[in-house]
Amino acid sequence: MKLGLPLILPGLLAGYIFLFLALEQQTAVARQDISPALPNRVLHVLGHSYLNQIIAEALFIKTAVYYGGLEKEVDEGNLAIMEQHFIAMNELHPKMLDIYYRAQTVLAHRGDAYARSANRILENGRSIFPNQIELPFFEGFNYFRYLRDPAKAAEVLRIGSQIPGSPRWIGHLASMLAAEGGNIRTGLVWLQGMLATSTDEVAKQRYRGEIKVFEQALRVQMALERYIQNQSLPPETLNELVPEYISQLPLLKKGYRLEYRSPSLYLKKERQ
Amino acid sequence: MIHFDQVHKTYPKQINRSPAQHALKGVSFGLSKGQTLGLIGQNGAGKSTSIRLIMGYMQPDQGRVLVMGEEQSSPRLRQHIGYLPEISSFPANLTCLELLHFAGRCCDMSKKAIVERAEILLQRLGIWDVRQRRLSEYSKGMQQRASFAAALIHDPELLILDEPMSGLDPIGRAEIIALIHDLRSQGKSILFCSHLLDDVERITDHVAILHQGNLLYDGAIADLCAASSGWSLRMHDGSELTAASQTELSGLLGTHAENIIEVRQGREDLQGAFVRLVQEGRS
Amino acid sequence: MNRIMALAYITFLNGLRRNAVWGLCVFALVFEICGVLFMDFFGRDLGRVISDFQFTIMWVAGMLFILFYAVQAIAWDEDHRSIDSILARPISRTEYVLGSMLGLSLLLLCFEFLLACLAMAELIWIKPVIGEVYFPVFSLSHFMVTWLALQVLLLVHLAVVMLISSAIRGAFPVMLITLAYSLICSGLPVVRGSLKQGAASDVPAQGLDSILQGMGMIFPDFGVLDIKDSVLSNQSLEIIMGMPVWLPFSLMLAYLALVLFLSCLIYQRRDIL
Numbered sequence: 001m002k003l004g005l006p007l008i009l010p011g012l013l014a015g016y017i018f019l020f021l022a023l024e025q026q027t028a029v030a031r032q033d034i035s036p037a038l039p040n041r042v043l044h045v046l047g048h049s050y051l052n053q054i055i056a057e058a059l060f061i062k063t064a065v066y067y068g069g070l071e072k073e074v075d076e077g078n079l080a081i082m083e084q085h086f087i088a089m090n091e092l093h094p095k096m097l098d099i100y101y102r103a104q105t106v107l108a109h110r111g112d113a114y115a116r117s118a119n120r121i122l123e124n125g126r127s128i129f130p131n132q133i134e135l136p137f138f139e140g141f142n143y144f145r146y147l148r149d150p151a152k153a154a155e156v157l158r159i160g161s162q163i164p165g166s167p168r169w170i171g172h173l174a175s176m177l178a179a180e181g182g183n184i185r186t187g188l189v190w191l192q193g194m195l196a197t198s199t200d201e202v203a204k205q206r207y208r209g210e211i212k213v214f215e216q217a218l219r220v221q222m223a224l225e226r227y228i229q230n231q232s233l234p235p236e237t238l239n240e241l242v243p244e245y246i247s248q249l250p251l252l253k254k255g256y257r258l259e260y261r262s263p264s265l266y267l268k269k270e271r272q
Numbered sequence: 273m274i275h276f277d278q279v280h281k282t283y284p285k286q287i288n289r290s291p292a293q294h295a296l297k298g299v300s301f302g303l304s305k306g307q308t309l310g311l312i313g314q315n316g317a318g319k320s321t322s323i324r325l326i327m328g329y330m331q332p333d334q335g336r337v338l339v340m341g342e343e344q345s346s347p348r349l350r351q352h353i354g355y356l357p358e359i360s361s362f363p364a365n366l367t368c369l370e371l372l373h374f375a376g377r378c379c380d381m382s383k384k385a386i387v388e389r390a391e392i393l394l395q396r397l398g399i400w401d402v403r404q405r406r407l408s409e410y411s412k413g414m415q416q417r418a419s420f421a422a423a424l425i426h427d428p429e430l431l432i433l434d435e436p437m438s439g440l441d442p443i444g445r446a447e448i449i450a451l452i453h454d455l456r457s458q459g460k461s462i463l464f465c466s467h468l469l470d471d472v473e474r475i476t477d478h479v480a481i482l483h484q485g486n487l488l489y490d491g492a493i494a495d496l497c498a499a500s501s502g503w504s505l506r507m508h509d510g511s512e513l514t515a516a517s518q519t520e521l522s523g524l525l526g527t528h529a530e531n532i533i534e535v536r537q538g539r540e541d542l543q544g545a546f547v548r549l550v551q552e553g554r555s
Numbered sequence: 556m557n558r559i560m561a562l563a564y565i566t567f568l569n570g571l572r573r574n575a576v577w578g579l580c581v582f583a584l585v586f587e588i589c590g591v592l593f594m595d596f597f598g599r600d601l602g603r604v605i606s607d608f609q610f611t612i613m614w615v616a617g618m619l620f621i622l623f624y625a626v627q628a629i630a631w632d633e634d635h636r637s638i639d640s641i642l643a644r645p646i647s648r649t650e651y652v653l654g655s656m657l658g659l660s661l662l663l664l665c666f667e668f669l670l671a672c673l674a675m676a677e678l679i680w681i682k683p684v685i686g687e688v689y690f691p692v693f694s695l696s697h698f699m700v701t702w703l704a705l706q707v708l709l710l711v712h713l714a715v716v717m718l719i720s721s722a723i724r725g726a727f728p729v730m731l732i733t734l735a736y737s738l739i740c741s742g743l744p745v746v747r748g749s750l751k752q753g754a755a756s757d758v759p760a761q762g763l764d765s766i767l768q769g770m771g772m773i774f775p776d777f778g779v780l781d782i783k784d785s786v787l788s789n790q791s792l793e794i795i796m797g798m799p800v801w802l803p804f805s806l807m808l809a810y811l812a813l814v815l816f817l818s819c820l821i822y823q824r825r826d827i828l
Contacts, residue, residue, distance in 0.1 A: 041749065045742040049778035050708070054611040057604055061596045093607075095784050097600040283828075329642065329827040347647040355643035361635040363565055365572035370565065377561040378644035406572070422640065 034066040034081050037088045047092065056093030059085050060102065067106060082106055083117050090121045097132070100125040104138045108146060115146040126159070136160030137170060144177055151181025158190065168194065168203070179214060179267035184221050187267070188214040209253065216250035217258055217267040224265055234263035273430050273461040274303040274326055279335035281321055295321040297485040298335070303430075308452075308462040310472040310493075312546065313482035319465045320358065322482070323434055326463070327355055340430070351379050354423035358434040358465075360415040364408035368399060368418045371407065372425050379426035386425065393421040396451065398444075412439035420448070424455075431455060433464035437471055449474060469543045483550050496545045506534040558646050559654040566628070566658025571665075576624055580666055583616035587673050591681065602690030605681055606786045609674035610705060613667055617709040618737075620666060622730050625659050626716055630726035638827060648822040656717055656815060660710055667709070671702045678786075690787075697785040700792060700800070704780040707807045711777075712737065714814040721821040740774045743767060775810055779803040 037043065037059055047055045063085050067074070074082065086103045093099065100122055107118040122139040129135060136156050143153035154177035161171030171194055178187035191214060195207040220238065223245035228234050235241060238249055238260050252258065259266040281296040296318045303309045313319050324330045325337045327350070339349055362371055369390060376386035394400040397417040402410070407418060416439045423431065436452070437445045452475050455462060466472050472479065473493060481489040489496055503521050505513045508531045515521035525532065570576055590608040594601045632638040632655075641651060675698060682690045715736055719729045747767050750760055780803055785795045792800045 041745050044745045045738060048737055048741040049744070049776070050614045050705075050781050051611060052781075053607040053783060057593075057597075057607060064596055096603060098597050098604075101599055324827070327639075327643065329639070331826070347645045347650075350643065350645040353643075355639075357636060357639040357643065359636045360640070361637040362640050363569035363637060365569045366565055370568065374561050374565045375644055378558050378646055380557065419640065423643070 034063070034078050034085075036081050037062075037085050040088050040091050043088060043092060052092040053096070056089040056096060056099070059089050059092075060096070060098060063089075063102070063106075079107075079110060079114065083114060086121060087117070090124055094124060094128050097125075097129070100135055100138070104142075108138070108142045112147060115142050118142060119147075131163050133160055133163050133166050133170070136163070140174070140177075149181070150177040151183055154178035154181055154183065154187070168198070175210075176269055179217065180269065182264040182266050184214060184217050184265065184267050188218055213253050213256050214267065216252060217256075217265070220246060220249065220258060221265050224260075224263075228263060236262065238265075273305050273307075273340055274463060275336075275338040276301050276322070276325075277336045277338070279322075279325065279332045279337055281318075281325065281330065281332050294485050296325075296332075299482070299485070299487045300335075301480045301487055301490040303461055303463050305429075305461055306459050307478060308456055308464075308476040310476045310479040311463060311465045311482065312467075312469065312472060312479055314550065316484070317482040318485045319482055320434070323355075323432055323463075323465065326432060327353070351426065352429045354426070354428035354431045356416075356419055356423045356431075356433045356436055358438065360412075360419035362407050362415075362418075362422075365406055367406055368394065368403045368410075368421070371418060371422055375422045375425045381426060389425055389427070390421070393424055397421055398447065413441060413444055416440060417444070420451075429460060431460055431462045431464075433462065435466055436464055437466060437468055445471070469546060481546060481550075488550070504536050505532050506536070507531045508533055558644070558650045559657060562641065562646065562651065562654025563657035563661060566655055567661045570624065570628065570659065570662040573624070576620070576662070576666070579616060579619055579624070580669060583612055583666075583670055584673055586612050587670060587677065590674075590677060594681075594685075599689060601685050602678075602682065602693065602787050603784075605690075606678060606693075607783055609670075609677065610701065610783045610786075613670045613674065613702070613705055614709075616670060617663060617667055617705070618712065620663055621709065621712050621716060622733060625663075625713055626720070626730045626733065627726045628659065629655060629716065629720040630724070630729060633724055633827070634726075642827065649819040652717060652721070652815065652819045652822050656714065659713060663709060663713065664706060667702070667706060692787050692789050694786060694789060697782075697788065697792065701782050701786055704782050704804070707804060707811075708777050708780045711775075711807055711811050711814070714811045714818070718814050718818045718821070721818045721825070736774065740777055743771055743774050744776045744778060747771070775807070780807060 038046070043055055044052065063082055066078075067082070086099060086107065089096070089099045090103070103118045103121045107114040109115070119139050119142050122135050122142070125132070125135045126139070136159050140153040140157035140160065143149045143156060154174045157170055157174035157177065160166055161168075161174055171190065175187040175190040175194065178184075178190065188211065191207055191211050195204055195211065198204050198207065220241070223241045224234070224238070227241055227245050238258070242248055249258075255270045257268055257270065259268050276299050279296050279299050280294075283293040283295055285292045299318065299322070301309075311319050311322060321330070325332055326339055328347075336343060340352060342349060366374075372390040372393075373383075373386055376389070381389070390403075391400070394403055397420060399410075399414055399417050399421070402414065407415060410418060416436075420436065423433075433452070436448055440448060449471060452462065452464075456475075462476075464472075464475070477492055477494070479489065479491075479493055479496065480487060503515045505515065505521075505524055505528070507513065507528065513524055513528065515524050521535075525535075587609055590605050590612070593608050594604050597604045632641065638651075642648075646654070675695070678693055678698070682693050712733070716729060716733050719732050719736075723729055723732065747764060750764055750767065779796075782792065782796060785792055788795060796803070
């Protein structure tokens with residue numbers, strides 16, 4: 001027993017270290033999963049309202065540490081939990097800007113459902129931060145790029161363009177996307193507004209060229225509307241409009257094309 | 273100064289605890305101005321309840337408790353009362369001086385008066401040297417003395433001392449007894465409780481004895497001890513005869529008149545009288 | 556008033572000399588300093604994060620003080636019979652309640668003031684360091700009003716502790732009930748919010764909402780005094796709060812007065828056993 005005593009402590013320590021490392025190895029794989037956040041209502045109650053913001057910030061750190069530590073792409077299950085976290089954070093602390101940026105970074109490009117989720121968060125952000133240009137830009141971008149809804153994108157970007165200090169290209173983009181979304185008339189009005197308010201001659205020149213294209217497209221749009229009014233049915237192709245409703249289909253400036261998907265007309269700008 | 277008039281007090285039944293306790297059952301006794309009264313009884317007799325009623329910590333269920341002619345409900349009355357509780361407990365991190373300042377301020381004493389009086393009391397009680405130490409660092413005896421000082425700081429007319437000798441060494445006890453005698457000579461009215469019946473006999477002439485909420489005796493100690501102690505008769509030949517009652521005494525006097533040298537009345541001490549009364553009370 | 560002040564003074568002194576209170580203070584100060592490290596996890600809203608962190612520390616420290624020190628301090632008086640020594644003086648039960656409350660409030664406010672000074676110093680120092688983009692606005696006046704709002708919130712909790720202590724003996728039950736009270740206060744608005752989302756035209760739900768509204772008078776929503784966001788805004792407080800500033804403050808102070816009044820009433824009527 002006496003001989004064994006000096007060996008007991010090192011033996012215990014060695015055994016403990018071995019078990020610790022074994023557990024670390026096991027949990028290293030498990031750590032690739034993020035644990036769900038408590039339901040929002042529970043977090044609200046636990047937060048005593050005064051701690052809501054710090055709980056949101058703690059959840060933010062949790063997601064940041066998880067996302068930053070990933071060795072491979074996040075899987076669907078964990079992504080859904082991340083989404084839950086962002087929704088919870090946004091409800092607890094809507095005034096925290098970082099949440100909007102992070103939601104955009106993590107969720108928007110992951111598919112339709114997540115893009116919509118990111119947009120709901122961003123829409124909430126727009127109401128809290130009406131003068132933050134990035135938020136309508138992100139939301140509009142998501143509608144256009146991920147959700148393939150240029151009309152909605154245009155609507156949101158237009159709101160962004162009216163924020164004081166907003167760069168003019170946002171408004172211009174809104175006009176283009178409006179036409180691309182089938183609202184040629186709306187896009188034309190916005191472009192005309194931009195022409196009227198612009199002080200840059202180069203930009204003004206450009207706007208004039210674009211307005212000309214929009215007007216050409218609008219003439220086709222109006223012919224289409226008259227056809228539908230008279231025939232009660234949309235035409236199968238735009239050629240049916242000629243010559244009764246329009247003398248000829250316009251030849252648009254290079255880089256633009258008209259796309260007809262019955263019953264709507266879209267003016268698309270070709271991208272290089 | 274104090275008058276108990278058919279006072280009843282019952283502690284209500286507690287959930288999952290003991291049944292209702294009748295702490296006082298129609299108790300009546302009094303303390304006159306300048307008198308010293310010892311309130312004695314076994315544990316649970318009703319002594320602490322009586323004191324708490326006097327101090328206004330509780331209200332009687334029936335009967336009246338009058339202190340200085342008033343029903344004890346006004347804190348203003350306590351300006352004239354010095355109370356030494358059985359368990360001396362204070363905010364632990366205060367010094368003795370701070371405690372006395374608090375006690376004095378509550379009685380609207382000026383700072384100067386408090387300082388002067390505190391010095392006199394603390395010197396008398398032998399804790400002047402430790403006046404700046406925290407009360408939590410005091411021994412039991414020192415805490416008792418500090419508590420005594422706090423009870424006397426405002427020079428009250430009526431003193432209520434609950435186990436004043438608790439925690440004191442023999443020298444401390446002697447000093448406190450001497451202090452109480454001084455206070456008596458100053459005309460203070462003193463009501464005190466103690467289990468040390470020797471001290472009660474030394475300090476006071478009157479006692480009230482409580483037993484299970486009933487008042488067994490209220491009167492002079494001498495009368496209590498002399499009540500039925502019997503007589504002893506010393507004979508010529510050195511032997512002694514005893515008589516338990518007056519009838520027996522008369523009989524013996526008639527029979528042995530020529531041989532009796534001395535007739536002495538027996539005297540119980542307070543301890544013996546107390547035990548006898550309690551046993552009679554039980555039966 | 557003299558007696559209230561005297562009791563408040565010894566309560567304050569007693570607390571000031573408690574090592575536990577100083578320990579809590581030191582930990583809170585250390586955590587506040589660590590707030591600077593906390594902001595490292597965030598990319599954009601650094602000013603907001605640090606400000607939230609500082610006020611959270613002040614709230615947590617205040618609540619810990621109330622739940623673990625104040626509750627014990629009040630219970631100590633009865634458990635260790637020091638209430639006998641105090642009430643042996645010509646102090647009424649009302650003066651006892653008010654004196655204890657005042658002493659504990661002063662201790663809490665001093666403690667919180669220390670934390671506020673450090674928090675303010677940190678925010679003023681950090682702002683130019685991290686730059687305009689990440690910390691655009693810091694309003695000192697709003698900081699002070701937010702701190703005051705937090706103190707009112709904490710004082711209401713302290714008053715509730717006094718009320719519960721007046722009716723119930725023992726530190727642990729008082730602490731549990733205070734926690735339960737706090738949870739109800741934070742849960743009630745969540746329940747009301749859920750109900751409103753559920754059925755706007757449903758009559759039984761409207762009846763239930765009225766009951767919950769009534770309960771809200773007993774278990775107030777402390778969220779009305781959560782104005783931390785104003786520290787980073789130049790807008791007026793009325794706009795940020797959506798109501799006149801005096802309204803929530805007055806409501807909470809009135810609630811505090813009512814609670815203290817009830818405590819005094821209970822203390823006056825109960826036997827000190």
